[in-house]
Amino acid sequence: MSKFKIQVKLKSESIFGSGYSIPGSVDLEIVCDEYGLPYMKSKTFKGNFRQAMEDIVDILSSLTEATKYSLMVEKLLGKGEAGVHHWETIKFSDLRLSKNIRYIIEKAVLEGKIKDQEVKKALTDIRSFTSVDEDGSSKKGSLRQIRVIKKDLFFEVDLHTERELTEQELGLLSIAARNLRHMGTMRTRGKGEVECTLLEKEKDVYIDKTDAYIDKFIKGVRINA
Numbered sequence: 001m002s003k004f005k006i007q008v009k010l011k012s013e014s015i016f017g018s019g020y021s022i023p024g025s026v027d028l029e030i031v032c033d034e035y036g037l038p039y040m041k042s043k044t045f046k047g048n049f050r051q052a053m054e055d056i057v058d059i060l061s062s063l064t065e066a067t068k069y070s071l072m073v074e075k076l077l078g079k080g081e082a083g084v085h086h087w088e089t090i091k092f093s094d095l096r097l098s099k100n101i102r103y104i105i106e107k108a109v110l111e112g113k114i115k116d117q118e119v120k121k122a123l124t125d126i127r128s129f130t131s132v133d134e135d136g137s138s139k140k141g142s143l144r145q146i147r148v149i150k151k152d153l154f155f156e157v158d159l160h161t162e163r164e165l166t167e168q169e170l171g172l173l174s175i176a177a178r179n180l181r182h183m184g185t186m187r188t189r190g191k192g193e194v195e196c197t198l199l200e201k202e203k204d205v206y207i208d209k210t211d212a213y214i215d216k217f218i219k220g221v222r223i224n225a
Contacts, residue, residue, distance in 0.1 A: 002158035004165075005199040005206055006049070006177055008095060010155070012193040013125070013148040015185040016040040016095075026126055027144040028185070035109045036119030037102060038149045040095035040183070045157055048183050049092070050077050053176035060221065072172055093158035101154075124149055129189065148191060156199075171217025174198045174210045 016030050016038060030038050050073070057069045078089040096102060108114045129144050165173075177196040184192035198213065199206040 002093075002160055003201045004159040004161075004170075004173075005201075006157045006159065006173075007098075007197045007199050007206075007208075008155040008157070008183075009195045010149060010151045010153050010193075011195055012151050012190055013127070014151070014183065014192045014194070015146060015148050016044075016183075017185040026147045028146040030124065030147050030149060032116075032120055034116060035102075035106050036116035036121075036123075037097055037105060038120070038123060039097070039155075042092040042094045042157070045095045045183070046077065046092045049176060049180055052180040053077070053172065056172070056175050056179055069172065072169060076169055076173065089161075091160040093160070095155050095157050098154045098156055123153065129186070146186070167213065167216055168220060170198070170209075170213045171220070174213040175217060177210060178214065 200209040
């Protein structure tokens with residue numbers, strides 16, 4: 001079991017798009033597993049998370065030594081072919097619903113108590129969107145049906161590493177988590193607003209350590225500035 005997780009709360013409806021359309025149903029479908037549970041692939045989440053971390057490093061570069069934190073990003077998240085240092089990087093799981101909820105739903109589907117399509121329908125809605133002209137009127141033939149994931153759901157990503165992470169690294173991970181505020185498609189339409197926290201396992205319970213690691217990190221930056 002992973003010692004660290006990133007918890008993601010959907011503060012608005014979100015679209016983890018699959019890029020596929022279903023004739024007679026929706027023009028943009030979300031990614032779901034065999035149980036009807038929506039999720040985001042690890043590579044996609046990592047790309048979002050990396051961008052959030054690199055944005056923080058850009059800010060830090062004006063306050064302290066930029067190279068130090070750029071190298072920390074590469075050590076945590078990798079850079080292309082990491083070679084012999086590949087073992088040092090963090091491995092991200094897919095972004096999925098919280099494990100306890102997932103277990104109950106998966107068990108119900110396997111036992112035939114509920115169908116995967118019923119699960120998808122319960123956790124998602126279908127919204128209609130149109131493109132608009134410069135004068136604000138809807139473009140003819142631009143109506144699209146898009147599936148969205150309902151807000152207020154909690155997702156999580158397991159973080160796997162073969163080494164102990166330093167307090168500085170955990171601080172940077174925590175700040176990046178706080179900085180990751182939007183994910184998925186149609187962000188300009190108010191979709192994909194999220195709130196992320198870093199959880200650490202202590203005595204078999206995952207605790208929110210985001211603020212604690214951020215405070216330590218900021219103190220270190222001030223001392224070295």
